[in-house]
Amino acid sequence: MFATDEPTIDTKHEAEAPGADALHGLFYRASRHYKEFCAMTAALRLGIFDALEEPLTLAGLCEACKVMPPATEHLVELFCELGLLHRRDGMYRNTPLSSLYLVTSSPLFQGAVMRDIQYGFSLWDRLDQVLRQGPIAVEEEAFFENGLVDSLAAEILCGELQKTVEAVSAVPAFQQARSLLDLGGGHGLYAIALSQMNPELKATVFDFPDIARKAEEVMAAHGAHRVRFVPGNLFTDDLGSDHDVIFLSYNPGGKNPALLKRIHDALKPGGLFVTKHVYYKKGEGSKDRLLDLEWSLSAFNGVSKDSNIYRFSGDLSWEAHRDLLERHFTIEQILEADAFSGHPLAKFGDRMDSKMIVAVKKRQVS
């Protein structure tokens, strides 16, 4: 009488069938980390880390941030597990980690990095559309102005800026320099920090006009009177001449021979060229599939992207780039990423296995 045509639950596990554990393991890894990220961004928006610069009870925190106790208790306990808060005698307080990086008044506040990661998620949400219709068209200036430059500025202050500036300022030619051009200098932090290492140095940050607001804000905050912003397109506008130093860090087209020629022409003989990029060796394929996929989510109208992360059409391979430089410059140093770069964030902006080259323009081409 219980016979039915409805499908029944398979209570026997087929020995040869793959268990779902491997798949559920992937779900687990992805979903837990995503939820932790959501918890951190919500806390940031609600001012929870700002409030917990002072020790507060759960009730005190709820009152200060206008939030409700049951969920907030789970949130702050989770943050204790993650090392972002500690609880003593019933009071919650920031750990040194969150105090330094998650409090809005801190000079090392990383909110812009988190916003940029979220912007990346908004593109990922449209992956199916991208797979069907191709990349999302983004205005090149808007792409950089829309959070990436702010994010890079926040990120490099955590170590990359200091290590880069230390390496450049140790080069004897840098100490003799009077002028520096930071091409695609964005936020301006490299120009500002380098000018602080040489009191005679005047620096120019050259970037798209839309970036001026950010660069000038950063310059004002650092009282950088020897640094100015010049708006322009580095492929088509005049770069000036006889610069003592040209600095080029992570620029679209930064591995393109046409730009290298423009840089060479704009430097004085004996001038210093410092360039920092992610290079691909001849024949090298993907460095990171996830970031390749992220790279393919959007397309600019300027230099066109090639198929792997940080690859642009017209880029030279690492070997060809080094050979070209060696013909026109004396290479003083090649630094590997570990010597100057920060922690990866699994987003566009990661340094990966980049290299920094310090080279001096030859007085005569050999």
Ligand SMILES: C[S@@+](CC[C@H](N)C(=O)[O-])C[C@H]1O[C@@H](n2cnc3c(N)ncnc32)[C@H](O)[C@@H]1O
């Ligand atoms: C990835 S960011 C690097 C910013 C900074 N140099 C650093 O390393 O943190 C690239 C910068 O190059 C600028 N840029 C890209 N294409 C440019 C062009 N054609 N002319 C001028 N600036 C450009 C962007 O606006 C952005 O500020």
